[in-house]
Amino acid sequence: MAEEEKSELYQAIVDGDFDVAGEEAQTLVDNGLSPTEILDNHVIPAMGEVGDLFEEGEYFVPELLMAAKAAQEAMAILNPMLKQAGVERQGVVVIGTVKGDMHDIGKNLVAATLEGAGFEVVDLGCNVAPEKFVETVRERAGEKLLVCMSALLTTTMPQMKATIDLLASEGLRDKVKTLVGGAPVTQAFATQIGADGYSESANECVALARELAASWAA
Numbered sequence: 001m002a003e004e005e006k007s008e009l010y011q012a013i014v015d016g017d018f019d020v021a022g023e024e025a026q027t028l029v030d031n032g033l034s035p036t037e038i039l040d041n042h043v044i045p046a047m048g049e050v051g052d053l054f055e056e057g058e059y060f061v062p063e064l065l066m067a068a069k070a071a072q073e074a075m076a077i078l079n080p081m082l083k084q085a086g087v088e089r090q091g092v093v094v095i096g097t098v099k100g101d102m103h104d105i106g107k108n109l110v111a112a113t114l115e116g117a118g119f120e121v122v123d124l125g126c127n128v129a130p131e132k133f134v135e136t137v138r139e140r141a142g143e144k145l146l147v148c149m150s151a152l153l154t155t156t157m158p159q160m161k162a163t164i165d166l167l168a169s170e171g172l173r174d175k176v177k178t179l180v181g182g183a184p185v186t187q188a189f190a191t192q193i194g195a196d197g198y199s200e201s202a203n204e205c206v207a208l209a210r211e212l213a214a215s216w217a218a
């Protein structure tokens with residue numbers, strides 16, 4: 001985002017100013033912006049800059065945490081709006097950030113967006129072991145199930161494969177569709193580990209999830 005385009009919300013997230021972030025998100029809503037616009041043009045780019053500052057050694061973990069809290073304050077305003085849509089029920093999404101990984105902002109965004117798009121969302125939180133995904137799938141067997149996994153660390157990406165492999169060895173692989181995402185995840189990685197889908201963003205994830213859910217009826 002060019003310097004002159006940076007909004008107060010963007011700046012509040014980068015500065016980790018969480019009170020202001022919540023207020024500014026509300027102001028943008030009051031000004032008529034949709035929650036998706038606010039996420040795509042303000043919250044997500046601001047977290048991108050925070051990541052760059054961390055990489056450059058300008059920011060350390062405390063600044064990351066403050067920025068994450070500010071982003072969450074903004075999302076607390078936006079989430080109910082994302083969930084409001086009230087469309088036809090599409091299937092059940094079992095979602096979590098994989099074992100060893102505590103990053104949950106992107107996962108929460110994907111969960112809220114899918115919920116808004118008509119999916120029932122079972123959110124297992126972060127640091128979710130393959131066994132936990134499998135246990136939940138077993139509990140919900142027989143429904144249109146999408147297992148969505150998020151990873152933000154290159155070191156935790158192998159947990160996605162471990163989960164898919166465990167679903168297979170437990171005889172559950174063909175009962176679910178698996179979707180993976182998170183900043184370090186790519187389509188090539190998704191294909192390599194045998195996932196059914198990958199998407200770069202929460203928005204694209206909806207189209208993909210709908211497509212996969214529709215394949216049950218086909």
Ligand code: B12
Pocket residue numbers: 044047048050051052054055061064065068100101102103104105106107109110148149150151152153154155179180181182183184198199200201202203205
């Ligand atoms: C905020 C943050 C944190 C916060 C997390 C707070 C929280 N509650 O989530 C805190 C401070 C806790 C943290 C800790 C650490 N972090 Co950190 N963190 C970040 C940061 C700055 C932003 C992540 C974020 O929220 N992005 C915004 C969201 C909206 O984007 P997203 O998660 O990518 O999600 C989008 C898509 O990827 C996609 N998506 C996400 N999940 C899914 C799932 C599915 C199924 C689909 C389809 C799509 C999808 O949709 C989302 C919306 O469009 C990133 C930098 C970056 N640019 O990514 C580093 C980053 C991920 N962290 C990093 C590191 C190293 C760490 C620590 C190891 C630091 C440390 N030394 O302690 C710890 C690890 C803790 C752990 N065990 O998990 C590195 C990872 C490097 C690597 N190669 O693995 C990064 C890349 C920073 C960097 N440039 O070095 N971090």
